[in-house]
Amino acid sequence: MYNKRLKGSGHFRTWHGTFGILCMVWLLLQVVLGGGSVWFNGAAFGGGARAKAVWKYHRLSGYLLFFFLLLTVNLGGAWSQWGQRNFSYTMRLMVFVVSPASILTAVYSRIRFSKMKFLT
16 A cells, blocks of 8 residues: 555555455454454353354354455466566466465365354
């Protein structure tokens, strides 16, 4: 955002910018929701069981947010003019496509939906 202001360019004209601001807002909401469910034994949500019920949605939301954060990295580095100007095609492919996909695969392989118990 600072760089756009320096150059007098418009904000949020690309998918990278749009996803970037959405992820920032979503991340802030995640922090508030997560903090509210654990601080002071979840008093913000009525304590113990209610806070635990909120926590599973917070966790699922975090997994979805993680995907969108990596997508934002991909869009900003692999396909932007900045990425094309500063990195070779091979480097962009490795750093902004293969690496985020590998990280996403590694993290998602560890998800345990049984811990979230959506159907109970």
